[in-house]
Amino acid sequence: MERYSRQLLFAPIGEQGQRRISESGVLAVGCGALGTVTAEILARAGVGRLTLADRDYVDESNLQRQSLFTEEDCRLGLPKAVAAARRLRAINGAVEIVERVVDVGPSSIEGLAAGQDLILDGTDNFETRYLLNDASLCWGIPWVYGACVGSYGLCLAFLPGETPCLRCVLERLPPPGSAPTCDTAGVIGPVVHLVAALQSAEALKILTGDRRAVNRRLVSFDVWENRMATLDLSGLRRDPDCPACGRRSFEFLEGRHDGRAARLCGRNAVQIAAEAAPVDLGAVAERLRRLGAVRRNEFLLLAEVDGFEIALFRDGRSIIRGTDDETEARRVYARFIGN
Numbered sequence: 001m002e003r004y005s006r007q008l009l010f011a012p013i014g015e016q017g018q019r020r021i022s023e024s025g026v027l028a029v030g031c032g033a034l035g036t037v038t039a040e041i042l043a044r045a046g047v048g049r050l051t052l053a054d055r056d057y058v059d060e061s062n063l064q065r066q067s068l069f070t071e072e073d074c075r076l077g078l079p080k081a082v083a084a085a086r087r088l089r090a091i092n093g094a095v096e097i098v099e100r101v102v103d104v105g106p107s108s109i110e111g112l113a114a115g116q117d118l119i120l121d122g123t124d125n126f127e128t129r130y131l132l133n134d135a136s137l138c139w140g141i142p143w144v145y146g147a148c149v150g151s152y153g154l155c156l157a158f159l160p161g162e163t164p165c166l167r168c169v170l171e172r173l174p175p176p177g178s179a180p181t182c183d184t185a186g187v188i189g190p191v192v193h194l195v196a197a198l199q200s201a202e203a204l205k206i207l208t209g210d211r212r213a214v215n216r217r218l219v220s221f222d223v224w225e226n227r228m229a230t231l232d233l234s235g236l237r238r239d240p241d242c243p244a245c246g247r248r249s250f251e252f253l254e255g256r257h258d259g260r261a262a263r264l265c266g267r268n269a270v271q272i273a274a275e276a277a278p279v280d281l282g283a284v285a286e287r288l289r290r291l292g293a294v295r296r297n298e299f300l301l302l303a304e305v306d307g308f309e310i311a312l313f314r315d316g317r318s319i320i321r322g323t324d325d326e327t328e329a330r331r332v333y334a335r336f337i338g339n
């Protein structure tokens with residue numbers, strides 16, 4: 001227990017809290033900026049099992065803020081979940097790290113969330129957050145929302161059955177283009193670490209069972225404009241008509257809003273979802289090698305073809321880089337990968 005001695009000395013955690021942390025399972029959804037930082041803090045804190053779910057692979061523009069990744073991960077084109085898992089195992093060998101290279105959606109969430117004590121939001125879109133909100137309510141798992149763009153960030157913890165849910169706070173999906181994204185406004189490292197630190201603090205409170213200490217307010221700040229605010233949500237009761245926590249109609253879990261192609265934040269890239277079916281990456285690599293440079297590892301292939309970079313994962317999912325137009329991306333997928 002020596003490695004946790006400073007955490008054990010911290011009275012609200014102590015030996016009992018540490019034991020609870022070590023018996024906990026946490027699902028980190030998204031292993032990018034927020035996900036890598038929260039995962040590192042929780043692995044160092046000694047969480048029992050940490051599941052990392054991410055659909056993407058490491059690229060050079062991630063290194064500015066995604067703290068677990070190196071230039072080598074980028075050169076190898078490793079999936080983020082795999083690269084992060086390797087680093088976390090080196091940091092704390094006692095933590096069971098489970099990496100899942102997967103698009104978190106209605107068909108994959110149950111297998112990921114089942115039996116977890118907490119879900120951490122490291123995603124970049126509201127569709128997935130509403131899915132996490134549904135999952136949280138359906139299976140009674142607390143989750144912690146975090147978001148950042150530019151120099152602005154926010155954090156809010158949700159306890160199913162106790163606090164209002166995300167849809168009580170924000171009933172509908174924000175319309176496309178209604179808010180800045182890291183595509184349009186960029187994002188700086190400090191705000192990522194600040195949001196992730198707040199999320200991790202709520203995580204430790206929840207995992208140790210100290211629910212009284214959980215912050216029921218929405219915390220937001222802008223580290224460039226020197227603003228910090230908390231929004232008291234205690235006046236906002238759980239809405240009996242809320243489709244999610246009131247009527248328990250889990251539209252996102254049921255896949256009623258599931259898109260087949262999605263633009264990826266900050267990437268000039270589009271993801272094409274596919275029916276999960278194993279792909280013979282070797283055969284595809286052979287075909288594409290005649291058309292351009294192809295790199296391959298055991299998880300995915302990367303092909304530079306016709307001005308696009310195509311990443312094809314073993315489950316048939318693809319990320320088309322070099323366009324943010326979904327139709328064009330589908331066309332590229334159909335031309336070079338086919339179905």
Ligand SMILES: [Zn+2]
Pocket residue numbers: 164165166167168169238239242243244245246
């Ligand atoms: Zn609700």
